[in-house]
Amino acid sequence: MGALLALTSAVCYGIVDFAGGILSRRAPFTAVTLLGQLGGLLLAAVAALLVPASSVHSADLCWGALSGVGSAAAMLLLNRGLSRGAMSVVVPVSAVTSVVLSVLGGVLLLGDRPTPVAWTGIAVTAPALWLVSGGRSTFPESPDAATGRGTPDGLWASAGVAVQYLALAQAGPSSGLWPVAAGRLAAVAVLLPTAGRHLRVPPMRSAQALLTGAGAALALSLYLLATQRQMLAVAVVLASLYPTLPVILGLAVLHERVDRRQAAGLLGAAAATVLLALG
Numbered sequence: 001m002g003a004l005l006a007l008t009s010a011v012c013y014g015i016v017d018f019a020g021g022i023l024s025r026r027a028p029f030t031a032v033t034l035l036g037q038l039g040g041l042l043l044a045a046v047a048a049l050l051v052p053a054s055s056v057h058s059a060d061l062c063w064g065a066l067s068g069v070g071s072a073a074a075m076l077l078l079n080r081g082l083s084r085g086a087m088s089v090v091v092p093v094s095a096v097t098s099v100v101l102s103v104l105g106g107v108l109l110l111g112d113r114p115t116p117v118a119w120t121g122i123a124v125t126a127p128a129l130w131l132v133s134g135g136r137s138t139f140p141e142s143p144d145a146a147t148g149r150g151t152p153d154g155l156w157a158s159a160g161v162a163v164q165y166l167a168l169a170q171a172g173p174s175s176g177l178w179p180v181a182a183g184r185l186a187a188v189a190v191l192l193p194t195a196g197r198h199l200r201v202p203p204m205r206s207a208q209a210l211l212t213g214a215g216a217a218l219a220l221s222l223y224l225l226a227t228q229r230q231m232l233a234v235a236v237v238l239a240s241l242y243p244t245l246p247v248i249l250g251l252a253v254l255h256e257r258v259d260r261r262q263a264a265g266l267l268g269a270a271a272a273t274v275l276l277a278l279g
Helices: 002-024 029-050 058-084 087-108 116-132 151-168 178-198 203-227 232-239 244-252 260-278
Strands: none
Touching: 002 029, 002 058, 002 203, 002 232, 002 244, 029 058, 029 178, 029 203, 058 087, 058 151, 058 178, 058 203, 087 116, 087 151, 087 232, 116 232, 116 260, 151 178, 151 203, 151 232, 178 203, 203 232, 244 260
16 A cells, blocks of 8 residues: 555656646746645645544654755755756656665665565666656757756755655654645745745746645655555655656657657666565
8 A cells, every 4th residue: 555655646746747847937936836835735734634633743743844845945946957957857867866865864764674675676766767867858848958957956956855755754643644734834934035026927827836736745645644654765766756757748748759768767667666566
């Protein structure tokens, strides 16, 4: 069940990154990020009220808030990278590095002990994501699709993603989804002083940003539920397979063709999923 929740989280994140990346090219990325966190706050608050929570401690909310700070930094940097670089480079760079940081954190700080089969799946994940990034950008209108201008943003964003994942995993199972709601509130508080000045976004774009943020909050909620049923190192890797989805969406929606490297990467991601589920 934990593996399925983590994979569903990856699907949600993949859809959000595909939609959010396009939106960041059509509206100020700071506004897209803030509106996204506001949409995430609304969904997380409703979800927290619906999901049972037997006891919510201040420590759980503090871990959730720290996760939100990491999330705010990660999304701001990721959206900036997507606004000026190729998603096929920026997203996998952030995903691969965050996987490494999160797995190391889980093993060294939290005492995770993946099985040999799970370790094999973890080892397969990084090169698989790199191979997935080997094709064209999924944004046909991207002026920088052949460049890596957004790569530094992707690298810095990965640190925020690792903080988001590691901190949220510390929240107790009895706290329900309140840590996710606390994280969205903290993210809004962090982003508001700078991004609040750029909220002149057309209503349609604002609605799209709110929806992508709600999708990200849903993905994070699924990830939190996954960590309560699966060790962090495995849940993080499964949830971080989201860069494969934009490539698949590029095939289905934009009618792109996948080259041999990307096909090998997709097969590697599928193999990693099976190994981690078995491990």
